[in-house]
Amino acid sequence: MTSKSTTPNLDSGISLLGLGAMGGVLAQRLLELKQPITVWNRTPARADALVAAGAARADTVTDAVLANPVVITCLFRYASVRETLDPVADSLRGRTLIDLTTTTPDEARELGLWADAHGIDYLNGVIMAPPQLIGEPGAQILYSGSRDVYDRVADGLSVWAASTYDGPDPGAASLIDLAMLSAMYQMFAGLFHGAAMAGAQGMTATEFATRAIPFLEPLIAHFAVDAAIIDGGDYTVPGQQSLEFSDLSDIVRASDGVGVDSSTIGAVQALIRRQRDAGFGSEGFARIHESLRSAPKREDAA
């Protein structure tokens, strides 16, 4: 994408559209730091406290867009972003749009094409923190899209969270966000499955957590070792647990035997089996990466 404007930094003024649980906290943080902002929300009452704290109120989306050179959206889903911005596309021309709404990679790319067609500089942002962590250590926002925009606003945006730029493809930040969430959900599903199995033995989930956390914490750090093996592409590196050793049948049977759904662990077993059936049983467990990344792309899935 080409740059349409001499993109301003955030000191030139921000309009924030969307004051839900997340947008409200983003606005609050800017006000605490005496950053002038204009706010708009579909349900106007949600802006009242922020206006009382010093924000300027925009009664319409057009007023919000025209008030400042940088427009930040934090709405619900992609459809609400387009519903809100489509009617004001002409007013956005020459301005900077930073969309912090969670979108899929293809939605972010589509918004990039839409912005390009209307002469709008666009940066996609994905917030990886709950509202209560905004401005706190550990909060992250991933950005992708216009490098020019990112370079000018990155310092200002760091008041919310540590910023990372993931490249010019607007969809990149969304894909990385979803990859992180995928890892998180599967990790928790694994913990919940373990707790259900131990529960069949009378252990509470809290007791299971007390035992599982010290067992798993050092293993999570070991992911960096597996990651280096995956990147090197050599699954025969000595010291790895082999796929033959990693037979999960006992776990699947024990889970089934106590009436606990074994589909999560069964899915891992299936990934292992594909590599063993292909003759790689003596290679390391990290080789299931090859099972995962060999699925055909589904064009209708994005």
Ligand SMILES: NC(=O)c1ccc[n+]([C@@H]2O[C@H](COP(=O)([O-])OP(=O)(O)OC[C@H]3O[C@@H](n4cnc5c(N)ncnc54)[C@H](OP(=O)(O)O)[C@@H]3O)[C@@H](O)[C@H]2O)c1
């Ligand atoms: N909350 C979190 O923990 C969290 C964490 C990371 C990322 N995020 C992302 O941040 C974004 C906002 O989340 P949130 O927690 O603030 O959600 P929320 O509390 O449900 O707020 C949604 C916001 O979107 C507005 N909205 C919904 N549909 C709309 C439409 N059709 N037209 C115009 N405005 C519309 C709502 O306006 P009304 O007030 O009028 O309903 C409200 O301002 C989401 O994309 C979410 O995935 C949230």
